[in-house]
Amino acid sequence: MELRQLEYFEAVQRNKNFTHAAAELHVTQPTVTTAIKNLEKELGVSLFDREGGGMELTPAGEELLIRTQIILKNVKKIYDRVGEENSYRKQEVTIGIPPISCARMYPLVMGNFAHSHPNIDVQVQDCCNHINITRILQDDLEIGFIILPDVPNPGLEFLPLEKGNLMVLLSEDHPLAKKEAISFQDLAHEDILMYEKGTSYVEVRLEREFAARNITWNIQHYFSNFSTIYDLVSQNFGISFTMPTTSPILSELPGLVTVPFEEPMEYEIGLAWGKNKYLSSGCRELIRFICSYYEKNYEEKPASVIRAPKG
Known part of the structure; x- marks a missing residue:
């Protein structure tokens, strides 16, 4: 088995066509066809289901594709990294x-x-x-x-x-903004504005913390842009959470205050x-x-x- 055969196999599978794969590889179509036939002969299996003119992989072909992608990825790393110089050129x-x-x-x-x-x-x-x-x-x-x-x-x-501590983000006009520290019970009935569902550390951490205390919390809306959250909180349309490592520009928007939890949420x-x-x-x-x-x-x-x- 040669590396070139695996390259041809991966290209044929990706293009679903021998001719297109050959054009991409800058070789003739018969060259690719012969390489795939020799690979199938050496392995003793069919790699493509050619019934009805299709180019779907057989189970053996699917297994080979997984291994081939790993091999080709590692070969690329070899070329990329062996050529490195102390000057970190390119x-x-x-x-x-x-x-x-x-x-x-x-x-x-x-x-x-x-x-x-x-x-x-x-x-x-x-x-x-x-x-x-x-x-x-x-x-x-x-x-x-x-x-x-x-x-x-x-x-x-x-x-x-x-290290940092998770903070509650509030409008300066919010009643909780005057507290020195906020409990989880304080937040039980608040409308919470959160970043995209299931994507942030904050949501995962707080979901666990609220559940551990058997307190229901209310995520009112999710947003794909956290600057929108900051803007809405400043207008007192809900509350959210922030970290000291967040962008300082957002953290210092007018009309916002941050208050720590009574039980520090360190990260x-x-x-x-x-x-x-x-x-x-x-x-x-x-x-x-x-x-x-x-x-x-x-x-x-x-x-x-x-x-x-x-x-």
Whole structure:
């Protein structure tokens, strides 16, 4: 079995056509046809169901496709990473940043780091917390900012950077705005405005906290843009929640106040990457840069800087 045969097989499956696959691969159609026939002969199975002129995969073909996609993805990584140089020339680092909880990290990555490392192309993906974790575990993201789950995932390396406390976000005209701290019972009958359903750490955390106290809460509306939530809260159309790591511009909008919970809702933000996964030199440089930034700018130093990847 040759790598080229697998490339031809994947292209035929994706295009559902030998001729189109050949054009994409810049080879002749008979070349592709012969390669697939030889692959089927070597494996002793049919890979495509050709009844009625179709190009659907057989069960054996589906199994081979899964393995082939993994192989081709890893081969691409070999080409990408073996060619790296100490200057990080033409490197790309993909990092996930939750758009609400870690909004303050955008300028650090897209501004400070990108400007000081022009030869590293930083690709930022705005993904909610659990999507970030899933994509890192699937090797779809190299690294990401996340809020540490209550039960740490054994497949992740986590570098703690900063702690914060979840706050209640209110209009300055709201009766609860005058309290020094707010209980969960205080919120039982409030209209709550929340980010997209099932996507944010805040919703998952608070759902668990309310349930543990046997208190019903009322999510009145979900929104796809959290700036809309802030605007509506400032006009006293409901309440919401915020974090110190949220964008400071939104947090300082006029007409808004933040009040802590009586029982502090602490969370921890840091960098995560796949355990025992290879990290490109550009990615390792990004981790070192962020650690250095926190050491210089925060009294609370990263607890695990000594575990940051070396090299």
